[in-house]
Amino acid sequence: MRKRYAAQNLLFISAAVVLFAITSCKKDRTTTNNNTPVTATPTKLGLYEEAQTDNDTVYREVFITVTQIGTLTVPDSLSDQVFDTGSGGMVIDAHYILPANMITSTGFNFTGDSTVVDGITITNQKHIIQYGDDNNSTATVSGNLCYASVTIGVTNGNIVVKRLPFYMYYKSVDNNGKALPPHEFDVFGANSGYDVTFPNNAFITSPFSYFDPGTGLTKGFKMAALGTANFSDQNEVPLTPDVITLGLTADDLSSASGFSMSQLTESPPYGYQPYIPATITYNGTIVNDASILFDTGTNADNYLEDPSLNSRNAVVLPTNAAVSVSTTSGFKYAYTVGKLDNLTYVENPQYSGVPVSIFSLNFFFDNEYMLDFTDHKLGVKSN
Incomplete structure:
Protein backbone atom coordinates (compact mmCIF):
# COMPACT_ATOMS: atom_id res chain seq x y z
CA MET A 1 0.00 0.00 0.00
CA ASP A 28 9.63 -30.49 11.31
CA ARG A 29 11.81 -32.71 13.47
CA THR A 30 11.87 -35.74 11.15
CA THR A 31 15.29 -37.39 11.11
CA THR A 32 17.00 -40.07 9.10
CA ASN A 33 18.46 -43.27 10.57
CA ASN A 34 21.81 -41.54 11.14
CA ASN A 35 20.05 -38.77 13.11
CA THR A 36 20.63 -36.18 10.38
CA PRO A 37 17.69 -33.74 10.38
CA VAL A 38 15.63 -33.75 7.20
CA THR A 39 14.84 -30.40 5.64
CA ALA A 40 11.28 -29.35 6.35
CA THR A 41 8.76 -28.83 3.56
CA LEU A 248 13.23 -20.63 1.58
CA THR A 249 15.35 -23.56 0.45
CA ALA A 250 19.06 -23.52 -0.41
CA ASP A 251 18.03 -23.80 -4.07
CA ASP A 252 15.83 -20.71 -3.76
CA LEU A 253 18.76 -18.71 -2.44
CA SER A 254 21.37 -20.02 -4.85
CA SER A 255 22.57 -18.04 -7.85
CA ALA A 256 21.11 -20.76 -10.07
CA SER A 257 17.55 -19.91 -8.96
CA GLY A 258 17.34 -17.04 -11.43
CA PHE A 259 16.44 -14.50 -8.76
CA SER A 260 18.29 -11.21 -8.86
CA MET A 261 19.17 -10.52 -5.23
CA SER A 262 19.60 -7.11 -3.62
CA GLN A 263 21.05 -6.61 -0.16
CA LEU A 264 18.73 -4.51 2.01
CA THR A 265 20.18 -1.88 4.32
CA GLU A 266 18.96 -1.33 7.84
CA SER A 267 17.56 2.12 8.48
CA PRO A 268 17.06 2.45 12.26
CA PRO A 269 14.43 2.64 13.61
CA TYR A 270 12.57 1.60 10.45
CA GLY A 271 14.10 -1.82 9.90
CA TYR A 272 15.11 -3.28 6.56
CA GLN A 273 12.90 -1.37 4.17
CA PRO A 274 12.53 -3.18 0.80
CA TYR A 275 13.96 -0.35 -1.28
CA ILE A 276 16.26 -1.30 -4.16
CA PRO A 277 18.78 1.11 -5.74
CA ALA A 278 18.14 1.50 -9.46
CA THR A 279 18.21 3.72 -12.52
CA ILE A 280 14.86 4.73 -14.02
CA THR A 281 14.37 5.90 -17.60
CA TYR A 282 11.09 7.40 -18.78
CA ASN A 283 10.55 8.97 -22.19
CA GLY A 284 14.28 9.54 -22.54
CA THR A 285 14.71 11.12 -19.09
CA ILE A 286 17.17 9.29 -16.84
CA VAL A 287 16.86 9.27 -13.05
CA ASN A 288 20.09 8.02 -11.52
CA ASP A 289 20.42 6.94 -7.89
CA ALA A 290 16.73 6.15 -7.68
CA SER A 291 15.22 4.06 -4.90
CA ILE A 292 12.38 1.76 -5.97
CA LEU A 293 9.70 -0.34 -4.31
CA PHE A 294 7.66 -3.19 -5.81
CA ASP A 295 4.31 -2.84 -4.06
CA THR A 296 1.35 -5.22 -4.22
CA GLY A 297 -0.63 -2.73 -2.14
CA THR A 298 -0.62 -0.10 -4.90
CA ASN A 299 -3.23 -1.62 -7.15
CA ALA A 300 -2.91 0.04 -10.56
CA ASP A 301 -0.78 3.15 -11.02
CA ASN A 302 2.98 3.69 -10.84
CA TYR A 303 4.75 6.67 -9.25
CA LEU A 304 8.19 7.81 -10.38
CA GLU A 305 10.11 10.25 -8.20
CA ASP A 306 12.33 12.63 -10.19
CA PRO A 307 14.13 15.38 -8.23
CA SER A 308 14.74 17.28 -11.48
CA LEU A 309 11.04 17.55 -12.38
CA ASN A 310 10.11 21.22 -12.63
CA SER A 311 6.61 20.93 -11.23
CA ARG A 312 5.00 21.05 -7.82
CA ASN A 313 2.25 18.74 -9.10
CA ALA A 314 2.41 15.20 -10.44
CA VAL A 315 2.73 14.86 -14.20
CA VAL A 316 0.97 12.00 -16.02
CA LEU A 317 3.07 10.26 -18.66
CA PRO A 318 1.36 10.07 -22.07
CA THR A 319 0.06 6.86 -23.59
CA ASN A 320 2.84 4.81 -25.22
CA ALA A 321 5.51 6.40 -23.06
CA ALA A 322 8.32 3.93 -22.38
CA VAL A 323 9.48 3.25 -18.82
CA SER A 324 12.39 1.05 -17.87
CA VAL A 325 14.17 0.16 -14.64
CA SER A 326 17.62 -1.30 -14.12
CA THR A 327 18.62 -2.28 -10.59
CA THR A 328 22.17 -2.34 -9.32
CA SER A 329 21.83 -6.13 -9.00
CA GLY A 330 21.24 -6.44 -12.75
CA PHE A 331 17.46 -6.92 -12.86
CA LYS A 332 15.60 -5.15 -15.67
CA TYR A 333 11.92 -4.26 -15.89
CA ALA A 334 10.17 -2.31 -18.64
CA TYR A 335 6.66 -1.43 -19.70
CA THR A 336 4.74 0.92 -21.97
CA VAL A 337 2.11 3.25 -20.54
CA GLY A 338 -1.29 2.19 -21.85
CA LYS A 339 -4.50 4.13 -22.17
CA LEU A 340 -6.12 2.07 -19.43
CA ASP A 341 -3.15 0.23 -17.98
CA ASN A 342 0.11 1.13 -16.23
CA LEU A 343 -0.88 4.75 -15.78
CA THR A 344 2.28 6.44 -14.51
CA TYR A 345 2.77 9.66 -12.55
CA VAL A 346 6.05 11.52 -12.26
CA GLU A 347 6.56 13.57 -9.11
CA ASN A 348 9.25 15.70 -7.54
CA PRO A 349 9.88 14.13 -4.10
CA GLN A 350 10.43 17.58 -2.63
CA TYR A 351 6.71 18.22 -3.10
CA SER A 352 5.25 14.70 -2.99
CA GLY A 353 6.95 13.87 0.30
CA VAL A 354 7.66 10.35 -0.98
CA PRO A 355 11.32 9.69 -1.87
CA VAL A 356 10.72 6.17 -3.24
CA SER A 357 9.50 5.33 -6.75
CA ILE A 358 6.68 2.79 -6.55
CA PHE A 359 5.74 0.12 -9.06
CA SER A 360 2.29 -1.30 -8.58
CA LEU A 361 0.67 -4.73 -8.50
CA ASN A 362 1.06 -4.87 -12.30
CA PHE A 363 4.73 -5.71 -11.77
CA PHE A 364 3.74 -8.96 -10.06
CA PHE A 365 1.74 -10.26 -13.02
CA ASP A 366 4.92 -11.36 -14.82
CA ASN A 367 7.56 -11.39 -12.08
CA GLU A 368 8.33 -13.45 -9.00
CA TYR A 369 9.29 -11.88 -5.67
CA MET A 370 11.25 -13.13 -2.67
CA LEU A 371 12.23 -11.80 0.77
CA ASP A 372 14.92 -13.40 2.93
CA PHE A 373 14.36 -12.26 6.52
CA THR A 374 17.54 -13.90 7.83
CA ASP A 375 20.13 -12.33 5.55
CA HIS A 376 17.98 -9.30 4.67
CA LYS A 377 17.85 -9.77 0.91
CA LEU A 378 15.16 -9.11 -1.68
CA GLY A 379 14.95 -11.12 -4.88
CA VAL A 380 13.03 -10.54 -8.10
CA LYS A 381 12.79 -12.77 -11.16
CA SER A 382 11.16 -12.43 -14.56
CA ASN A 383 8.73 -15.26 -15.11
Whole structure:
Protein backbone atom coordinates (compact mmCIF):
# COMPACT_ATOMS: atom_id res chain seq x y z
CA MET A 1 0.00 0.00 0.00
CA ARG A 2 1.19 3.48 -0.79
CA LYS A 3 2.14 4.39 2.76
CA ARG A 4 3.60 7.77 3.61
CA TYR A 5 7.26 6.84 3.68
CA ALA A 6 8.45 10.12 5.15
CA ALA A 7 8.48 8.30 8.45
CA GLN A 8 9.93 11.23 10.40
CA ASN A 9 6.49 12.88 10.11
CA LEU A 10 4.84 10.18 12.21
CA LEU A 11 3.66 11.06 15.69
CA PHE A 12 4.88 9.01 18.65
CA ILE A 13 2.65 8.94 21.76
CA SER A 14 3.30 5.92 23.93
CA ALA A 15 4.44 4.36 27.17
CA ALA A 16 7.29 1.88 27.29
CA VAL A 17 6.48 -1.79 26.66
CA VAL A 18 9.15 -4.28 25.73
CA LEU A 19 8.44 -6.32 22.62
CA PHE A 20 8.60 -10.06 23.01
CA ALA A 21 9.04 -11.57 19.53
CA ILE A 22 8.14 -15.23 19.90
CA THR A 23 7.97 -17.30 16.76
CA SER A 24 5.44 -19.96 15.88
CA CYS A 25 6.06 -23.42 17.24
CA LYS A 26 5.82 -25.23 13.89
CA LYS A 27 8.89 -27.37 13.28
CA ASP A 28 9.63 -30.49 11.31
CA ARG A 29 11.81 -32.71 13.47
CA THR A 30 11.87 -35.74 11.15
CA THR A 31 15.29 -37.39 11.11
CA THR A 32 17.00 -40.07 9.10
CA ASN A 33 18.46 -43.27 10.57
CA ASN A 34 21.81 -41.54 11.14
CA ASN A 35 20.05 -38.77 13.11
CA THR A 36 20.63 -36.18 10.38
CA PRO A 37 17.69 -33.74 10.38
CA VAL A 38 15.63 -33.75 7.20
CA THR A 39 14.84 -30.40 5.64
CA ALA A 40 11.28 -29.35 6.35
CA THR A 41 8.76 -28.83 3.56
CA PRO A 42 7.91 -25.18 2.82
CA THR A 43 4.39 -24.06 3.76
CA LYS A 44 2.04 -22.82 1.04
CA LEU A 45 -0.61 -20.11 1.44
CA GLY A 46 -3.19 -18.86 -1.03
CA LEU A 47 -4.37 -15.36 -1.92
CA TYR A 48 -7.69 -13.98 -3.05
CA GLU A 49 -7.27 -12.10 -6.34
CA GLU A 50 -10.04 -9.57 -6.88
CA ALA A 51 -10.77 -7.44 -9.95
CA GLN A 52 -13.13 -4.49 -10.36
CA THR A 53 -13.81 -2.49 -13.51
CA ASP A 54 -14.43 1.26 -13.43
CA ASN A 55 -14.80 3.24 -16.66
CA ASP A 56 -13.13 0.42 -18.62
CA THR A 57 -10.15 0.43 -16.26
CA VAL A 58 -9.55 -2.80 -14.34
CA TYR A 59 -8.40 -2.36 -10.75
CA ARG A 60 -6.97 -5.44 -9.09
CA GLU A 61 -6.12 -6.26 -5.48
CA VAL A 62 -4.78 -9.28 -3.62
CA PHE A 63 -5.94 -10.29 -0.15
CA ILE A 64 -4.79 -12.71 2.51
CA THR A 65 -7.13 -14.08 5.16
CA VAL A 66 -6.69 -13.68 8.92
CA THR A 67 -9.19 -16.10 10.44
CA GLN A 68 -8.47 -15.84 14.16
CA ILE A 69 -7.01 -13.20 16.48
CA GLY A 70 -6.58 -14.31 20.08
CA THR A 71 -9.61 -16.48 20.88
CA LEU A 72 -11.82 -14.49 18.50
CA THR A 73 -12.84 -16.05 15.21
CA VAL A 74 -12.73 -13.14 12.78
CA PRO A 75 -16.04 -12.69 10.90
CA ASP A 76 -15.79 -13.57 7.21
CA SER A 77 -16.65 -10.00 6.24
CA LEU A 78 -13.58 -8.71 8.13
CA SER A 79 -11.07 -11.50 7.56
CA ASP A 80 -9.54 -10.32 4.26
CA GLN A 81 -6.56 -7.97 4.48
CA VAL A 82 -4.73 -6.32 1.60
CA PHE A 83 -1.55 -8.32 1.00
CA ASP A 84 1.03 -5.55 0.92
CA THR A 85 4.71 -5.88 0.02
CA GLY A 86 4.93 -2.10 0.44
CA SER A 87 4.72 -2.14 4.24
CA GLY A 88 5.66 -4.27 7.20
CA GLY A 89 3.18 -5.20 9.92
CA MET A 90 -0.43 -6.26 10.38
CA VAL A 91 -2.81 -3.30 10.70
CA ILE A 92 -6.49 -3.87 11.51
CA ASP A 93 -9.49 -1.81 12.58
CA ALA A 94 -10.85 -2.53 16.06
CA HIS A 95 -14.51 -2.07 15.07
CA TYR A 96 -16.43 -5.36 15.30
CA ILE A 97 -13.27 -6.95 16.75
CA LEU A 98 -13.36 -5.29 20.19
CA PRO A 99 -16.52 -4.43 22.15
CA ALA A 100 -18.04 -1.17 20.88
CA ASN A 101 -17.83 0.48 24.31
CA MET A 102 -14.03 0.15 24.25
CA ILE A 103 -13.64 2.23 21.07
CA THR A 104 -13.77 6.03 21.08
CA SER A 105 -12.61 8.66 18.61
CA THR A 106 -9.68 9.51 20.89
CA GLY A 107 -8.52 6.03 21.83
CA PHE A 108 -9.36 2.73 23.48
CA ASN A 109 -11.31 2.90 26.71
CA PHE A 110 -9.27 1.15 29.41
CA THR A 111 -6.93 2.05 32.26
CA GLY A 112 -3.43 0.90 33.08
CA ASP A 113 -0.56 -0.23 30.88
CA SER A 114 -2.60 -2.86 29.05
CA THR A 115 -5.76 -4.92 29.01
CA VAL A 116 -6.73 -8.30 27.55
CA VAL A 117 -9.91 -8.92 25.55
CA ASP A 118 -10.58 -12.30 23.90
CA GLY A 119 -6.92 -13.17 24.13
CA ILE A 120 -5.84 -9.88 22.55
CA THR A 121 -3.45 -7.78 24.64
CA ILE A 122 -4.00 -4.08 23.97
CA THR A 123 -1.20 -1.86 25.28
CA ASN A 124 -1.42 1.86 26.00
CA GLN A 125 1.22 2.64 23.35
CA LYS A 126 -0.35 4.88 20.72
CA HIS A 127 0.81 5.79 17.23
CA ILE A 128 -0.43 7.01 13.87
CA ILE A 129 0.20 5.71 10.35
CA GLN A 130 -0.36 7.81 7.24
CA TYR A 131 -1.26 6.61 3.74
CA GLY A 132 -1.58 8.64 0.55
CA ASP A 133 -0.37 9.57 -2.92
CA ASP A 134 1.24 12.85 -1.86
CA ASN A 135 1.15 15.53 0.82
CA ASN A 136 -2.24 16.72 -0.43
CA SER A 137 -4.04 13.39 -0.10
CA THR A 138 -3.08 11.79 3.17
CA ALA A 139 -5.28 9.48 5.23
CA THR A 140 -4.37 8.93 8.88
CA VAL A 141 -5.10 5.91 11.08
CA SER A 142 -4.71 6.11 14.86
CA GLY A 143 -4.23 3.07 17.06
CA ASN A 144 -2.29 1.06 19.62
CA LEU A 145 0.30 -1.71 19.81
CA CYS A 146 -1.34 -5.09 20.44
CA TYR A 147 -0.30 -8.74 20.80
CA ALA A 148 -2.19 -11.96 20.11
CA SER A 149 -1.99 -15.42 18.66
CA VAL A 150 -2.97 -14.98 15.00
CA THR A 151 -4.07 -17.56 12.43
CA ILE A 152 -3.19 -16.61 8.85
CA GLY A 153 -4.72 -18.45 5.90
CA VAL A 154 -7.66 -20.77 5.34
CA THR A 155 -8.33 -24.23 6.80
CA ASN A 156 -6.38 -26.21 4.22
CA GLY A 157 -3.38 -23.90 4.26
CA ASN A 158 -2.63 -21.74 7.28
CA ILE A 159 -0.07 -20.85 9.91
CA VAL A 160 -0.38 -19.74 13.52
CA VAL A 161 1.92 -17.09 14.95
CA LYS A 162 1.69 -17.58 18.71
CA ARG A 163 2.40 -14.01 19.84
CA LEU A 164 2.28 -11.50 17.02
CA PRO A 165 2.78 -7.78 17.63
CA PHE A 166 0.34 -5.84 15.47
CA TYR A 167 -1.37 -2.46 15.20
CA MET A 168 -5.07 -2.08 15.95
CA TYR A 169 -6.63 1.25 15.11
CA TYR A 170 -9.67 3.00 16.52
CA LYS A 171 -9.99 5.79 13.96
CA SER A 172 -9.16 6.56 10.33
CA VAL A 173 -9.69 9.96 8.68
CA ASP A 174 -9.02 11.49 5.27
CA ASN A 175 -6.91 14.55 4.53
CA ASN A 176 -9.77 16.82 5.65
CA GLY A 177 -10.34 15.00 8.94
CA LYS A 178 -13.48 13.22 7.71
CA ALA A 179 -14.00 9.77 9.24
CA LEU A 180 -13.51 6.87 6.83
CA PRO A 181 -15.52 3.61 6.87
CA PRO A 182 -14.43 0.91 9.33
CA HIS A 183 -11.69 -1.42 8.07
CA GLU A 184 -10.75 0.92 5.21
CA PHE A 185 -7.03 0.36 5.90
CA ASP A 186 -6.80 -3.26 7.00
CA VAL A 187 -3.37 -4.21 5.70
CA PHE A 188 -1.15 -7.28 5.95
CA GLY A 189 2.27 -5.68 5.58
CA ALA A 190 4.51 -8.52 4.39
CA ASN A 191 7.87 -6.76 4.08
CA SER A 192 10.77 -6.55 6.54
CA GLY A 193 10.42 -2.88 7.37
CA TYR A 194 8.97 -1.67 10.65
CA ASP A 195 5.61 -0.15 9.77
CA VAL A 196 5.33 1.29 13.26
CA THR A 197 8.19 1.74 15.75
CA PHE A 198 7.54 2.37 19.44
CA PRO A 199 9.90 3.31 22.29
CA ASN A 200 12.14 0.64 23.85
CA ASN A 201 12.56 -0.99 20.42
CA ALA A 202 8.98 -2.24 20.20
CA PHE A 203 7.83 -2.46 16.57
CA ILE A 204 5.56 -4.27 14.15
CA THR A 205 6.85 -5.91 11.00
CA SER A 206 5.93 -8.76 8.65
CA PRO A 207 3.93 -11.48 10.42
CA PHE A 208 5.85 -13.94 8.25
CA SER A 209 9.09 -12.95 9.98
CA TYR A 210 7.80 -14.48 13.25
CA PHE A 211 7.06 -17.84 11.60
CA ASP A 212 9.60 -20.66 11.99
CA PRO A 213 9.46 -22.60 8.69
CA GLY A 214 11.28 -25.63 10.09
CA THR A 215 14.60 -27.43 9.93
CA GLY A 216 16.86 -26.51 7.02
CA LEU A 217 14.70 -23.64 5.73
CA THR A 218 15.51 -19.94 5.88
CA LYS A 219 12.95 -17.50 7.28
CA GLY A 220 11.36 -15.70 4.36
CA PHE A 221 8.82 -16.09 1.60
CA LYS A 222 8.54 -16.10 -2.15
CA MET A 223 5.56 -15.10 -4.25
CA ALA A 224 4.69 -16.67 -7.58
CA ALA A 225 3.99 -14.50 -10.62
CA LEU A 226 0.26 -13.77 -10.50
CA GLY A 227 -0.68 -13.44 -14.15
CA THR A 228 -4.17 -12.02 -14.65
CA ALA A 229 -6.28 -15.14 -15.32
CA ASN A 230 -7.16 -15.78 -11.66
CA PHE A 231 -8.39 -12.28 -10.87
CA SER A 232 -12.15 -12.40 -10.43
CA ASP A 233 -15.00 -9.91 -10.14
CA GLN A 234 -17.38 -12.51 -8.72
CA ASN A 235 -19.20 -11.83 -5.46
CA GLU A 236 -17.39 -14.87 -4.03
CA VAL A 237 -13.82 -14.60 -5.25
CA PRO A 238 -12.19 -18.05 -5.29
CA LEU A 239 -8.93 -18.65 -3.48
CA THR A 240 -5.84 -18.97 -5.66
CA PRO A 241 -3.81 -21.62 -3.81
CA ASP A 242 -0.06 -21.83 -3.27
CA VAL A 243 0.78 -18.25 -4.30
CA ILE A 244 2.93 -17.70 -1.21
CA THR A 245 5.68 -20.12 -0.17
CA LEU A 246 6.92 -19.73 3.42
CA GLY A 247 10.41 -21.04 4.09
CA LEU A 248 13.23 -20.63 1.58
CA THR A 249 15.35 -23.56 0.45
CA ALA A 250 19.06 -23.52 -0.41
CA ASP A 251 18.03 -23.80 -4.07
CA ASP A 252 15.83 -20.71 -3.76
CA LEU A 253 18.76 -18.71 -2.44
CA SER A 254 21.37 -20.02 -4.85
CA SER A 255 22.57 -18.04 -7.85
CA ALA A 256 21.11 -20.76 -10.07
CA SER A 257 17.55 -19.91 -8.96
CA GLY A 258 17.34 -17.04 -11.43
CA PHE A 259 16.44 -14.50 -8.76
CA SER A 260 18.29 -11.21 -8.86
CA MET A 261 19.17 -10.52 -5.23
CA SER A 262 19.60 -7.11 -3.62
CA GLN A 263 21.05 -6.61 -0.16
CA LEU A 264 18.73 -4.51 2.01
CA THR A 265 20.18 -1.88 4.32
CA GLU A 266 18.96 -1.33 7.84
CA SER A 267 17.56 2.12 8.48
CA PRO A 268 17.06 2.45 12.26
CA PRO A 269 14.43 2.64 13.61
CA TYR A 270 12.57 1.60 10.45
CA GLY A 271 14.10 -1.82 9.90
CA TYR A 272 15.11 -3.28 6.56
CA GLN A 273 12.90 -1.37 4.17
CA PRO A 274 12.53 -3.18 0.80
CA TYR A 275 13.96 -0.35 -1.28
CA ILE A 276 16.26 -1.30 -4.16
CA PRO A 277 18.78 1.11 -5.74
CA ALA A 278 18.14 1.50 -9.46
CA THR A 279 18.21 3.72 -12.52
CA ILE A 280 14.86 4.73 -14.02
CA THR A 281 14.37 5.90 -17.60
CA TYR A 282 11.09 7.40 -18.78
CA ASN A 283 10.55 8.97 -22.19
CA GLY A 284 14.28 9.54 -22.54
CA THR A 285 14.71 11.12 -19.09
CA ILE A 286 17.17 9.29 -16.84
CA VAL A 287 16.86 9.27 -13.05
CA ASN A 288 20.09 8.02 -11.52
CA ASP A 289 20.42 6.94 -7.89
CA ALA A 290 16.73 6.15 -7.68
CA SER A 291 15.22 4.06 -4.90
CA ILE A 292 12.38 1.76 -5.97
CA LEU A 293 9.70 -0.34 -4.31
CA PHE A 294 7.66 -3.19 -5.81
CA ASP A 295 4.31 -2.84 -4.06
CA THR A 296 1.35 -5.22 -4.22
CA GLY A 297 -0.63 -2.73 -2.14
CA THR A 298 -0.62 -0.10 -4.90
CA ASN A 299 -3.23 -1.62 -7.15
CA ALA A 300 -2.91 0.04 -10.56
CA ASP A 301 -0.78 3.15 -11.02
CA ASN A 302 2.98 3.69 -10.84
CA TYR A 303 4.75 6.67 -9.25
CA LEU A 304 8.19 7.81 -10.38
CA GLU A 305 10.11 10.25 -8.20
CA ASP A 306 12.33 12.63 -10.19
CA PRO A 307 14.13 15.38 -8.23
CA SER A 308 14.74 17.28 -11.48
CA LEU A 309 11.04 17.55 -12.38
CA ASN A 310 10.11 21.22 -12.63
CA SER A 311 6.61 20.93 -11.23
CA ARG A 312 5.00 21.05 -7.82
CA ASN A 313 2.25 18.74 -9.10
CA ALA A 314 2.41 15.20 -10.44
CA VAL A 315 2.73 14.86 -14.20
CA VAL A 316 0.97 12.00 -16.02
CA LEU A 317 3.07 10.26 -18.66
CA PRO A 318 1.36 10.07 -22.07
CA THR A 319 0.06 6.86 -23.59
CA ASN A 320 2.84 4.81 -25.22
CA ALA A 321 5.51 6.40 -23.06
CA ALA A 322 8.32 3.93 -22.38
CA VAL A 323 9.48 3.25 -18.82
CA SER A 324 12.39 1.05 -17.87
CA VAL A 325 14.17 0.16 -14.64
CA SER A 326 17.62 -1.30 -14.12
CA THR A 327 18.62 -2.28 -10.59
CA THR A 328 22.17 -2.34 -9.32
CA SER A 329 21.83 -6.13 -9.00
CA GLY A 330 21.24 -6.44 -12.75
CA PHE A 331 17.46 -6.92 -12.86
CA LYS A 332 15.60 -5.15 -15.67
CA TYR A 333 11.92 -4.26 -15.89
CA ALA A 334 10.17 -2.31 -18.64
CA TYR A 335 6.66 -1.43 -19.70
CA THR A 336 4.74 0.92 -21.97
CA VAL A 337 2.11 3.25 -20.54
CA GLY A 338 -1.29 2.19 -21.85
CA LYS A 339 -4.50 4.13 -22.17
CA LEU A 340 -6.12 2.07 -19.43
CA ASP A 341 -3.15 0.23 -17.98
CA ASN A 342 0.11 1.13 -16.23
CA LEU A 343 -0.88 4.75 -15.78
CA THR A 344 2.28 6.44 -14.51
CA TYR A 345 2.77 9.66 -12.55
CA VAL A 346 6.05 11.52 -12.26
CA GLU A 347 6.56 13.57 -9.11
CA ASN A 348 9.25 15.70 -7.54
CA PRO A 349 9.88 14.13 -4.10
CA GLN A 350 10.43 17.58 -2.63
CA TYR A 351 6.71 18.22 -3.10
CA SER A 352 5.25 14.70 -2.99
CA GLY A 353 6.95 13.87 0.30
CA VAL A 354 7.66 10.35 -0.98
CA PRO A 355 11.32 9.69 -1.87
CA VAL A 356 10.72 6.17 -3.24
CA SER A 357 9.50 5.33 -6.75
CA ILE A 358 6.68 2.79 -6.55
CA PHE A 359 5.74 0.12 -9.06
CA SER A 360 2.29 -1.30 -8.58
CA LEU A 361 0.67 -4.73 -8.50
CA ASN A 362 1.06 -4.87 -12.30
CA PHE A 363 4.73 -5.71 -11.77
CA PHE A 364 3.74 -8.96 -10.06
CA PHE A 365 1.74 -10.26 -13.02
CA ASP A 366 4.92 -11.36 -14.82
CA ASN A 367 7.56 -11.39 -12.08
CA GLU A 368 8.33 -13.45 -9.00
CA TYR A 369 9.29 -11.88 -5.67
CA MET A 370 11.25 -13.13 -2.67
CA LEU A 371 12.23 -11.80 0.77
CA ASP A 372 14.92 -13.40 2.93
CA PHE A 373 14.36 -12.26 6.52
CA THR A 374 17.54 -13.90 7.83
CA ASP A 375 20.13 -12.33 5.55
CA HIS A 376 17.98 -9.30 4.67
CA LYS A 377 17.85 -9.77 0.91
CA LEU A 378 15.16 -9.11 -1.68
CA GLY A 379 14.95 -11.12 -4.88
CA VAL A 380 13.03 -10.54 -8.10
CA LYS A 381 12.79 -12.77 -11.16
CA SER A 382 11.16 -12.43 -14.56
CA ASN A 383 8.73 -15.26 -15.11
